[in-house]
Amino acid sequence: MAFRVLGIGSSLRDNASSTNSLSITLDFARKYGAETRLLDLKQTPLPLYDSSENKSNPNIKKTQDDVSWADALILSTPDYHGSMSGVMKNFLDYFWAEFAGKTFGYICASHEKGLTAMDQMRTAVRQCYGWSMPYGISVSDREDFTDGKINPKLESRLDMLARDLVVYGNILRQQFVKDLSDSSNTFASRYRK
Secondary structure: OOOEEEEEEOOOOOOOHHHHHHHHHHHHHHHOOOEEEEEEOOOOOOOOOOOOOOOOOHHHHHHHHHHHHOOEEEEEEEOEOOEOOHHHHHHHHHOOHHHOOOEEEEEEEOOOOOHHHHHHHHHHHHHOOOEEOOOOEEEOHHHHEEOOEEOHHHHHHHHHHHHHHHHHHHHHHHHHHHHHOOOOOOHHHHHOO
16 A cells, blocks of 8 residues: 655645645655645635534544545645644644654745744644654745746755655554554554554
């Protein structure tokens, strides 16, 4: 079975550089043998998280199915005041158990590198027992996209993220799934049913 990568786009802007970069990264992931899906939260909006809300909303169901399907995820956000978008935070509020044993990559559109926003997403993922790539990709509208063309340096960084996520994410995911059926005291032992 192919390694499955889900990209989460969380910008509400049309033609957003964070979502465009995510789409390019998913194209590269396919080049490395992954099956991919893009979940654009502009097109599939989630209601504001409420733990008592009925989960029959079709967008919640679609998102749940996509997250459960994925072996790895790429979270993509604009940098809003040094943080992730509210749309991304709302997405993260919906899930926790589904993140365990999956590897996450990060893309942030920012004029200031987006380090704080990516660190906040890493913190949320870590609290949910997900793995994180040790680096993220910062995107700058002015420097990385000119006249509809991508800067070759950004393209190279997105290619690297896709390759590393597929290679290392696959190793971690396979071991996590194997450990689920092992009786040893492992990280995955918390998730046995």
